[in-house]
Amino acid sequence: MSDTIVIFGASGDLTSRKLIPALYQLFLKGRLPEDARIVGVSRSTFSHEKWREMLAVSTENYLSTHFDAASWTDFAKRVFYHPGDIKDLDSFISLGELLSEIEAKPNVSRIYYLSTMPQLYSEAIQRLGEAGLADDKNGSRRVIIEKPFGTDTKTAQRLNESIHQVFREDQIYRIDHYLGKETVQNIFALRFANSIFEPLWNRRYVDHVQITVAEEVLVGRRGGYYDESGILRDMFQNHLLQLLMIPAMVPPAGYGAILVRDV
Ligand SMILES: NC(=O)c1ccc[n+]([C@@H]2O[C@H](COP(=O)([O-])OP(=O)(O)OC[C@H]3O[C@@H](n4cnc5c(N)ncnc54)[C@H](OP(=O)(O)O)[C@@H]3O)[C@@H](O)[C@H]2O)c1
Structure with a gap:
């Protein structure tokens, strides 16, 4: 079993300030699974290499410990970028193709991290379902949802119902860091x-x-x-x-x- 973390909102603040530095630190401590990979998705059009370069700068900036260029190069080999719009099903279909290509194994667990605007959570989840990316026949599929989770009880309940149309409760992680x-x-x-x-x-x-x-x-x-x-x-x-x-x-x-x- 190998692992993929897909981050929606790849060009955003949370990704560069917290998520990537945290994943890099896990890597430094040997706590990231050997063949784990990280795939970023947002509308900005970067190449894999361009996104890696930008993340190197931000990670060096935000990391609380020493940044080591050699180990970053090692880490960056696991990092990929896919330009895509959450509102567009084709972006999810092409994301699925990229994932199959880089995973190169049938049995892979995937985490989809929604590090994007709350208004997009429901849509992202529906599209993941429609593109077959929530199907867990070949490895677990989990989703991490950032806060805020709705704006009041009603909208939170509606969001919950919409997520449950695609993911079971045990696949959902509502994060509060x-x-x-x-x-x-x-x-x-x-x-x-x-x-x-x-x-x-x-x-x-x-x-x-x-x-x-x-x-x-x-x-x-x-x-x-x-x-x-x-x-x-x-x-x-x-x-x-x-x-x-x-x-x-x-x-x-x-x-x-x-x-x-x-x-
Ligand atoms: N920043 C923090 O410290 C922090 C802390 C805790 C929780 N959070 C939560 O994390 C989430 C993200 O926050 P953030 O501060 O990172 O926001 P942000 O800087 O505004 O980033 C939003 C991201 O979403 C992408 N995006 C917007 N519309 C899109 C679309 N239609 N399709 C695909 N990608 C789209 C943007 O990239 P493009 O424009 O390139 O598409 C960008 O990467 C929010 O829910 C926030 O509450 C943030």
Whole structure:
């Protein structure tokens, strides 16, 4: 079994600032599967080589550790680019052809990462289905959906229904990268694995909870995104309320996704 990660929104901010540096770091640590490959998709017309060059510059810029040119060259051999429009079925058909060509194996697991505007999630998923790219007969097919997931309960439910027309629940990963941060994960240990704090962690002893967002990243090229989504939807209804959930929820029976969701 080998693995392919397809990133929709390849020319965007999240891809260059977070996703590729994170994948490169996994590669440096030997945690990226040996023959894994990364395929970027967006409308901009880059060649494979041009996209690799641009990512080398941004990764060097955003990486928190030392950038090593030799290992980047090794990593970049696994990186491919496919110009395509999410609104256009032909782009998905030609993406399928590129994937078959570079995977060169029948048994490949694929992750489709939707790192693009939320208005495009549903359409991207429908097109993946229509182009046969969600078919998991020859390896698992999973989809990662960035936040914001809808703009209110109704739109979130509608998006959920539309995703379920193509992917089963166990193929869907709704990401919130704040919840994966070590400092956030550590709240679980501090709260539940600590006999000093555990008996005091309730409304009798906790007066209030303060959450500080110490972000310094500017709007950059994301003016259009903020015009549509706004800062409240970007930060509050997902990251911050989910952070609040961790100190406030009753202890889950276990830390798997389903048990935490069910609390
Ligand atoms: N940036 C962050 O730090 C961050 C953090 C957490 C979550 N997110 C989430 O991640 C998602 C992406 O954010 P971003 O900041 O990377 O946005 P962005 O910089 O505006 O990037 C959007 C991407 O979508 C592509 N795109 C737009 N229309 C397309 C179409 N019709 N077909 C194919 N590709 C299309 C754009 O490329 P082309 O114009 O070349 O097509 C671009 O690559 C958003 O949902 C955001 O909420 C972002």
